[in-house]
Amino acid sequence: MTYPVLAIAVMLFSALTALVAGRRRGGRWWAATALTAVVLIALTIVFDSLMIYADLFRYDEAHLIGVYVLLAPVEDLAWPVVAALLLPAVWSLLGPRRRTARPSNAAQQEEES
DSSP: OOHHHHHHHHHHHHHHHHHHHHHHHOHHHHHHHHHHHHHHHHHHHHHHHHHHHTTSOOOOGGGSOSOEETTEEGGGGHHHHHHHHHHHHHHHHHSOSSOOOOOOHHHHHHHHO
16 A cells, blocks of 8 residues: 555545534634644654654655655655544544533532522
8 A cells, every 4th residue: 555545545534524523613623623734734844854854764765656845755744634633523523512611600609608
């Protein structure tokens, strides 16, 4: 299996999960998810490039598309997108459906008296 095939399969699953969660959470959730993805992609580009430059690891060229951002192969950018989509989506889907409002201190004091 090549890197792009694996990345596309996992990204599709992540995108579908995020769509389900996003319908429940709304626009603010999508904005936070997009900002998270941008930050993670930028960090991945920088640190993957540094690690590749330092020769800490290598990719099998036969399994790559051949498109690079700095020194990082474009296939490697799928994983921060997956993390930005899938982790908050799973958290949202497995968490409580509604937030329960906590009573204010004044309301608690009135109830106690």
